[in-house]
Amino acid sequence: MASQTQPNGLSRAERKALEKAKLVQKETQRNNFKLVGRILKKAECERTEEEHALLKGHEDTVQELSKRQARRNILKRKQEELFDDEEDLRTKVKQLAEAMRQARHVVIYTGAGISTAASIPDYRGPNGVWTQLQKGRAIRYTDLSEAEPTLTHMCIQMLHKVKMVQHVVSQNCDGLHLRSGLPRHALSELHGNMFIEVCVSCSPVREVIRLFDVTERTALHRHATGRRCAHCRGELRDTIVHFGERGTLEQPLNWKGAAKAAEQADLILCLGSSLKVLKKYACLWCMNKTAAKRANLYIVNLQWTPKDDLATLKIHGKCDDVMRLLMKELGVEIPTYNRFEDPIFSSATSLRPDEEDSHSRKTLVPPAAMEVSNSDSTVQADEAGVQGGWFGRGYSKARKKRKTT
Ligand SMILES: [Zn+2]
Numbered sequence: 001m002a003s004q005t006q007p008n009g010l011s012r013a014e015r016k017a018l019e020k021a022k023l024v025q026k027e028t029q030r031n032n033f034k035l036v037g038r039i040l041k042k043a044e045c046e047r048t049e050e051e052h053a054l055l056k057g058h059e060d061t062v063q064e065l066s067k068r069q070a071r072r073n074i075l076k077r078k079q080e081e082l083f084d085d086e087e088d089l090r091t092k093v094k095q096l097a098e099a100m101r102q103a104r105h106v107v108i109y110t111g112a113g114i115s116t117a118a119s120i121p122d123y124r125g126p127n128g129v130w131t132q133l134q135k136g137r138a139i140r141y142t143d144l145s146e147a148e149p150t151l152t153h154m155c156i157q158m159l160h161k162v163k164m165v166q167h168v169v170s171q172n173c174d175g176l177h178l179r180s181g182l183p184r185h186a187l188s189e190l191h192g193n194m195f196i197e198v199c200v201s202c203s204p205v206r207e208v209i210r211l212f213d214v215t216e217r218t219a220l221h222r223h224a225t226g227r228r229c230a231h232c233r234g235e236l237r238d239t240i241v242h243f244g245e246r247g248t249l250e251q252p253l254n255w256k257g258a259a260k261a262a263e264q265a266d267l268i269l270c271l272g273s274s275l276k277v278l279k280k281y282a283c284l285w286c287m288n289k290t291a292a293k294r295a296n297l298y299i300v301n302l303q304w305t306p307k308d309d310l311a312t313l314k315i316h317g318k319c320d321d322v323m324r325l326l327m328k329e330l331g332v333e334i335p336t337y338n339r340f341e342d343p344i345f346s347s348a349t350s351l352r353p354d355e356e357d358s359h360s361r362k363t364l365v366p367p368a369a370m371e372v373s374n375s376d377s378t379v380q381a382d383e384a385g386v387q388g389g390w391f392g393r394g395y396s397k398a399r400k401k402r403k404t405t
Pocket residue numbers: 199200201202206229230231232233234
């Protein structure tokens with residue numbers, strides 16, 4: 001029976017013996033790795049004769065372990081934040097400014113790094129959301145509604161206004177580009193906008209802008225915000241695109257605009273993005289064009305990015321520092337953020353009375369309300385809040401509530 005041959009020409013007993021031998025070999029190898037690894041951790045002068053001999057006897061293992069260590073070192077280096085010194089930064093920004101003056105079609109790609117100055121955590125920086133999760137730490141919920149457009153957002157808005165930048169593609173969901181006053185047609189928010197909920201039952205898709213983070217109850221593949229469309233009673237959903245999802249909403253994602261901009265671009269400036277996600281979107285990089293026909297790539301990021309090798313110039317600096325220098329070099333004034341001009345306040349839709357308890361996130365305080373909170377005249381409050389459908393009614397309700405508490 002034992003000699004019964006199998007299709008591969010081995011008897012059952014032989015096969016078993018072979019499997020056992022393989023297991024033993026694996027176990028031996030594992031032990032060798034442990035042993036050699038432990039010796040390699042010691043300084044050379046501290047190793048005994050016996051250990052030196054052992055290393056000599058296991059050269060393959062030593063090599064494999066050294067390779068692994070090298071890979072770990074590269075990974076570590078890629079995560080490190082580097083800073084160009086002041087002079088380097090100045091020289092590099094001059095070069096960027098010159099390139100921008102020469103360019104016909106400039107497109108900016110932005111990532112979480114441009115919002116860190118607004119205390120929104122980035123993803124892969126040393127304190128980023130992703131890094132913290134990797135280390136098994138809990139994420140502290142920072143109230144995103146507190147954030148205001150940063151100097152970088154304001155510079156970008158201005159550069160678009162003076163026609164030095166044609167389009168902005170952002171992976172941020174914080175809505176700060178729109179709040180800076182950048183027009184919607186010039187923006188693609190590839191991963192959505194936390195202030196916008198939409199009704200996809202309405203045709204065309206109906207968009208509702210809120211003054212609070214609408215994503216409180218939403219998650220991967222679960223997008224209903226819990227509120228309903230005022231027109232068709234359909235479920236409202238958020239616009240956020242999570243890791244592993246494919247964003248199909250026309251707005252605020254504006255993929256068409258992004259692809260067209262990338263196609264036309266002769267200069268792409270990446271600001272504060274690790275590009276690890278953006279690199280996967282083929283249409284942003286036009287890799288089907290020959291290198292000579294592709295846009296020149298300028299990258300501002302503290303950490304390594306997978307596009308560094310393709311970049312004309314890599315600048316290791318904080319976005320706000322680089323943009324401040326760049327604007328000076330270009331002779332363009334940096335506007336300051338002004339709450340009164342923040343379009344979110346005039347475009348937001350107020351909650352109906354029955355919806356008021358539909359969220360618990362902090363609501364953005366309209367500028368009129370901020371001003372009036374220093375004054376005691378309610379009449380003035382209504383006059384100051386004339387522009388929007390929201391703040392006249394919404395604000396006075398909020399104030400009445402506050403008075404009674
Ligand atoms: Zn609807």
